[in-house]
Structures are given as structure tokens and as C-alpha cells.
Amino acid sequence: MTTTIRPADTPTTERGAEARPARAGRRGTAALVLCAALLALVIVLAGHGGLPDLPGHLGSLAETLLPWTALAIPVLAAPALLRRSRTATAALILPVGAWLTVFAGTLVDKSTPGGDLTVVSHNVNQDNPDPGGTARSLIASGADIVALQELSPDTAPAYERALAAAYPHHFYEGTVGLWSTRPLRDARAVPIMPWTRALRATADTSEGPVAVYVAHLPSVRVGATGFTSGGRDAAAALLAGFLRAERSPRVLVLGDFNGSTDDHGLRPLTTGRVSAQSASGDGFGFTWPARLPLVRIDQILVKGVRATGSWTLPATASDHLPVAARVDLGPAQGAPEGARPGG
Structure with a gap:
């Protein structure tokens, strides 16, 4: 007797194999978004003096609050660490380095x-x-x-x-x-x-x-x-x-x-x-x-x-x-x- 396996009877292992590429794709997209946010933070820190002003003089506001960009680093670090994204975690070095380059001298007497x-x-x-x-x-x-x-x-x-x-x-x-x-x-x-x-x-x-x-x-x-x-x-x-x-x-x-x-x-x-x-x-x-x-x-x-x-x-x-x-x-x-x- 011949038994026909219907799609609904596809083994769980096969469905999991199909889902893994989708999850990997989502993780990759999230890592890219995090990296883009980190890169934007680096640009703001390292190049704020040469950036064009934003509508409503928001560039001036950002520069006035520039030291507080340090708070953005742990906010961006949390999802990178939770997702165990090696790329995003490694990219954290860039804003940390940029912030220290701009402000480390300010912190010393x-x-x-x-x-x-x-x-x-x-x-x-x-x-x-x-x-x-x-x-x-x-x-x-x-x-x-x-x-x-x-x-x-x-x-x-x-x-x-x-x-x-x-x-x-x-x-x-x-x-x-x-x-x-x-x-x-x-x-x-x-x-x-x-x-x-x-x-x-x-x-x-x-x-x-x-x-x-x-x-x-x-x-x-x-x-x-x-x-x-x-x-x-x-x-x-x-x-x-x-x-x-x-x-x-x-x-x-x-x-x-x-x-x-x-x-x-x-x-x-x-x-x-x-x-x-x-x-x-x-x-x-x-x-x-x-x-x-x-x-x-x-x-x-x-x-x-x-x-x-x-x-x-x-x-x-x-x-x-x-x-x-x-x-x-x-x-x-x-x-x-x-x-x-x-x-």
C-alpha cells in the first residue's frame, strides 16, 4: 500500500530548516540597522563641526547636547549584545573611540x-x-x-x-x-x-x-x-x-x-x-x-x-x-x- 505524505504532515525538522534562513535574514537586517545607527553616531561625534545644519536649527541643539551622546552607546549596545551580533558588537568600538577622542581631554584636570x-x-x-x-x-x-x-x-x-x-x-x-x-x-x-x-x-x-x-x-x-x-x-x-x-x-x-x-x-x-x-x-x-x-x-x-x-x-x-x-x-x-x- 502506498502512503502519500501531505504538506501538513511535513516533519517538524523540515519546517525548522525552512524557518532558519528567515530568522537569519531578520537577524542580519537588525545587525545592519544597528551598525547604521552606530555609524551615524560616529559621524555626529567626529564630524559635527562640518555637518550642515538641520531644519529648525536642530544641528545646534545636537551640538549643545553633544556630551550626552555617551548615553546612546549603551542604548545601542543592549540589542547588539542581546542578539549576539558579532558585527554590531564589534562596531560599538567606533562610537566609543569617537566619543573618547572628542571628550577624553575634557575629563582631565x-x-x-x-x-x-x-x-x-x-x-x-x-x-x-x-x-x-x-x-x-x-x-x-x-x-x-x-x-x-x-x-x-x-x-x-x-x-x-x-x-x-x-x-x-x-x-x-x-x-x-x-x-x-x-x-x-x-x-x-x-x-x-x-x-x-x-x-x-x-x-x-x-x-x-x-x-x-x-x-x-x-x-x-x-x-x-x-x-x-x-x-x-x-x-x-x-x-x-x-x-x-x-x-x-x-x-x-x-x-x-x-x-x-x-x-x-x-x-x-x-x-x-x-x-x-x-x-x-x-x-x-x-x-x-x-x-x-x-x-x-x-x-x-x-x-x-x-x-x-x-x-x-x-x-x-x-x-x-x-x-x-x-x-x-x-x-x-x-x-x-x-x-x-x-x-
Whole structure:
């Protein structure tokens, strides 16, 4: 008697043999997707400065958050390890290497002995409920020069009174101000916006004059249309024009830039000037928000002087942390024009 085997009676082993190529194909596709994601991460890390901006200025946002790309690596590593994909697991070496290449130098202490001048910059928050306490905290830093942003008509006189004994020389206009233990001259507003959010003064030190700029660039927002950094970038370009015309060989630029020095939107400011944090800091020096700092948007840039130390100060009643730097007013040892300043 002849028995006919119907398709439904196909042995399980044969059905499994047919399914294996399909599963292998799916695993291969998943590995390729993971590898593509890892490669994209490497491109963002290693080549972010040369990439075109994305719609809605999202490129600027990505560069501001660039250090946090480290969190993407374990997220991408998990499926590679769970799937036991040798290709994707091996590809993890690339983003790890790229991240370390970009940021490993940031994590070490680069401070050096010496320094003639200590400067502090602080966005004090216009709604600060304790200007007196904030002023006392800044005085305790021992800074020679203090730059403040986000002053208001109500709080500016309070800072003026609280800082008067420690800083006999000062100038403020609009929302920015400068207090100094050294004499100030040629103080004036710098027009980067319709109202005053930047100023310039010469500080006369025993080592010679230093041009000091204080700036508060326009705020940025993340919304449905993207990253609204156009106003900030325009103000940064205007400020950079004044800096290029500056005749003093020694220049300090202090303020709230509302962006990282990795952000290409701030390149007009960072080209030819060195970030004190990048040159002499220890770590990323995040400043905002004060309770859980995630980004460094408060900056100290130098030209013609050498930063020997950079750090953040303890929190005040503001939503920003103050930033400080120690500078040597001798011959500059900063990066050449166009060098990456870091942040």
C-alpha cells in the first residue's frame, strides 16, 4: 500500500530548516540597522563641526547636547549584545573611540599654577529672590572682576549696594553689569540687540589694560518648529564684529551665551578665542539648570591671555551656576585662529 505524505504532515525538522534562513535574514537586517545607527553616531561625534545644519536649527541643539551622546552607546549596545551580533558588537568600538577622542581631554584636570586675575560670570536671574545673598556668594569667591547678566531695574541697585565695598569700580546698563577691584574706563554699551545686553570696558591692572566684554545672548527655545536659535546667532555675529575690531591685545568675554562652545551657531565668537573651561577646566563644567546642570551655556572666553584654571561656583538663588576662571596676563598660549575651542 502506498502512503502519500501531505504538506501538513511535513516533519517538524523540515519546517525548522525552512524557518532558519528567515530568522537569519531578520537577524542580519537588525545587525545592519544597528551598525547604521552606530555609524551615524560616529559621524555626529567626529564630524559635527562640518555637518550642515538641520531644519529648525536642530544641528545646534545636537551640538549643545553633544556630551550626552555617551548615553546612546549603551542604548545601542543592549540589542547588539542581546542578539549576539558579532558585527554590531564589534562596531560599538567606533562610537566609543569617537566619543573618547572628542571628550577624553575634557575629563582631565588641565589647570596649571599661576594667574594674575580671577574673573567670575553669573546670570543672576531677573527673578532672583535673594540678590544680597547672591552678591555675598560672589564676593566670597575672591574674584577681581565680576560680570552679571539678567539684571533688572529692581535688582540692579541691590547688587550695586551689596557689591560696592568689595568692588569700588562698576558699570551697568540694561541687563548686564561689570564690577571690579581694578579701575574701569571706556565703559560703554555694545549694541547687539535693540536693548542693552552687552557692554565693554577696559580694566586697568598692574600687568596692563584688559578689554572686558559682558554679554547675554538671546534665549533659545525647543518647540514644534525646532530650536529657535536664530536671534542668538545673529547677536553672536554682531558681538563677534565688535571683538574683531577690538584693538586691545588682551580680551576677556564673559556671559551667558545660551549655547555650548561646540555649537556652530556660536562659531563667530569662538573662532580666535579660547574657552577657559576647555583650556584649563576639569570636566564639562555644566551650568544650567543649577539644580541638575545638563549643559554649559555660561562661558568665559579669552584672547591674548592664558587661562590657568576654570571652575563653577556653588549655586546661588539663580537658575544658573556662576563660572570662574583664573588668567595669566602674560604672553598668550591659546589656540591659533580657527582652532576648536571646546566647551
